[in-house]
Amino acid sequence: MVDYSTLPQNKILCVDMKSFYASCSAVMRGLDPLNCYLAVAGNLERQGSVVLAASPRLKKEFRIKTGSRLFEIPNDPRIQVVEPSMATYLRISTEISRVFNRYVPKEAIHTYSVDESFIKVDGAIHIWGDATTIAEKIKDDIEREFQLPCTAGIGPNMLMAKLCLDLEAKKARSGIAEWTFADVPEKLWNVSPLSEMWGIGRRIEKTLNGMGIFTVGQLARFDLEKLEKKFGIMGNQLYYHAWGIDLSNLGAPIIEGQISFGKSQVLLRDYKEKEEVEHVILEMCEEVARRARTHRKAGRTVSLGIGYSQEEFGGGFHRSKTIYRPTNVTMELYKVCLDLFHEYYNGHTVRNISITLGNIVDDSELQLDLFDMGAGKRRELGYVVDRVRERFGSGALLRAISYTAAGTAKQRATLVGGHKM
Known part of the structure; x- marks a missing residue:
């Protein structure tokens, strides 16, 4: 048995915006998010495009959900299918965070994703009322000001708040529920x-x-x-x-020690040529390296995942390699990924690729290699390129391969969050 009396007993809200992308798109069109039939799809010109969000009623009555394909949506006049407006979604998400800030200070808010946040309300209870009352106030504010529905789970830690949200609050009529450690045996x-x-x-x-x-x-x-x-x-x-135990601090990953930088991409078409796949891998290595440099980090473990086309019965591989010296240099990541690709690739048609840089250290810990005097210049060049792209846009500097038929970076530079603005 676990002695819960020795554990922190906080009051943490996990607030989730219900079908956020679909709800935002519905409100933008003057529709009721809870009663309309609306889906947000990545690209209306491709029948295989992924559904990014579906309104609650579309989910319930037509079984269309996130991850469904465009061709699965029935030809029903009541259903509207729209492309995403990522810039608008992000702006609304920022405004919703300001609603949270009315009740608690910024350091008590952890934005977990664009549509989900954790809020520690312990210090606000004596001002606004208990955790459930605060959740109701936040829910009412968001519905009144944005016409967007949301749900909230309340727990003594981040994990319990999230579990309460997923397993009870989303199904509750009020959209709000609270779990304590005493609920673990019965509810979890x-x-x-x-x-x-x-x-x-x-x-x-x-x-x-x-x-x-x-x-x-x-x-x-x-x-x-x-x-x-x-x-x-x-x-x-x-x-x-x-047992419902989670000692993570607000703002830290729920599972500690999982810090890494990565990128995954479902390709717009099947890639049958080995050279084409290598072109996309290089583009993605550049993005992963940039993300690491943005946080002044470097890593030693490089992971490459390759997923094969469903037309060839799927499958693929995911392999990692740890190098001696941490890096955030594009071409060094690319060399490791190519080694993995050449060793494990079996020639099948490729449809998705993922690259991750793990085993992270601070960039300041990097040591010069006496046998590679150009390492420092390559590292600094990456930061120079980052500054140019930050000032003039991600499409300001692209590699030549991005202008080939295989490249995806040129088209993705026009997107926000991987989708149209």
């Missing part, structure tokens, strides 16, 4: 399949099922040493998360 342990719990994906669920674990309660009562032996530090996290 009965959760099955395991993938319904935040933080457990299909792959981990399958492994846990193979160990005879099918509910969160079974996970909580499983031998901790065996979980750690099987999953490493993640086994420890899985065990304590099953």
